[in-house]
Amino acid sequence: MEYPRLRFWHTRPGRVLVALASAGLISACQGQPPEPPRSDGPRPSWQVQTLADPGLPQRTEPELARCAAALGLAPERNALADPTNFGERQSADVFGRAVPAWPALIVLHETVIDEAQTLALFRTPHPNDNDQVSYHLVINPAGDRLRIVPDANRAYGAGMSAFGDFTVRIRPASVGSVNNVALHLGLVSPADGRGDTPGHSGYTDAQYRAAAAQVLLWQARFGIPLSRLTTHAAVDRSHSRYDPRSFRWDQFMAHYRLAAKACGFTAYDTERATY
Numbered sequence: 001m002e003y004p005r006l007r008f009w010h011t012r013p014g015r016v017l018v019a020l021a022s023a024g025l026i027s028a029c030q031g032q033p034p035e036p037p038r039s040d041g042p043r044p045s046w047q048v049q050t051l052a053d054p055g056l057p058q059r060t061e062p063e064l065a066r067c068a069a070a071l072g073l074a075p076e077r078n079a080l081a082d083p084t085n086f087g088e089r090q091s092a093d094v095f096g097r098a099v100p101a102w103p104a105l106i107v108l109h110e111t112v113i114d115e116a117q118t119l120a121l122f123r124t125p126h127p128n129d130n131d132q133v134s135y136h137l138v139i140n141p142a143g144d145r146l147r148i149v150p151d152a153n154r155a156y157g158a159g160m161s162a163f164g165d166f167t168v169r170i171r172p173a174s175v176g177s178v179n180n181v182a183l184h185l186g187l188v189s190p191a192d193g194r195g196d197t198p199g200h201s202g203y204t205d206a207q208y209r210a211a212a213a214q215v216l217l218w219q220a221r222f223g224i225p226l227s228r229l230t231t232h233a234a235v236d237r238s239h240s241r242y243d244p245r246s247f248r249w250d251q252f253m254a255h256y257r258l259a260a261k262a263c264g265f266t267a268y269d270t271e272r273a274t275y
Helices: 013-023 061-070 115-123 205-222 249-263
Strands: 086-088 105-110 137-139 145-147 153-155 182-187 229-231
Touching: 061 205, 061 249, 105 205, 115 137, 137 205, 153 182, 182 205, 205 249
Parallel strands: 105 182, 105 229, 137 182
Antiparallel strands: 086 153, 137 145
């Protein structure tokens, strides 16, 4: 596979965004609000798609707090994005038809740039829809969880995207996106991962441990099966995204299964497709 050329500028966040877009890792992702529903418009050319109910329980906040304590997780650090870089999960398309808007997928990413540049990028106002970008959480090499967008909101992590054949389409002129139902988790790239190579030295054990814990907590809060944990590379339909590079699923799963056992949340490790 050929990878796009990556160029970095370290002077302005806007220029960093250009570099990230060319790398295909952090992407501009359909940030505009929905148009008002119009019942008198032309007949929709697409059907509303849904994901099957996996039948998993949604744990209470006290249960989630006990799980986080059992895993020794430090509290999240607040690092909220500028309001231009996230929005509302949209409950209807332009024809007034209900569309899925409940978190149902977890998408893994990497940042390409360092932690400070990443936070600066998310905090920079981007009034232009094509520049808007965010994840819900970022995990740095020390394993700290940085809160960028509230779970209830729509982060702009994957533009033209689908999970298998499933996507959420809001307006006739737009492509589908999984952002309306996705929770986006970004890993800060190592120093040798800030270029256009197909791989790098990988993520720290602390990042894998924190990522596994966060995935489990999201699954338990929203009833998401493990088969709906995916990557930006897998959901992208622009054929330009390839993150997270050098992700070790074996290392992630070792931490995940220890966490699920410690919390008594093994039911979320479904080991089966749940499209």
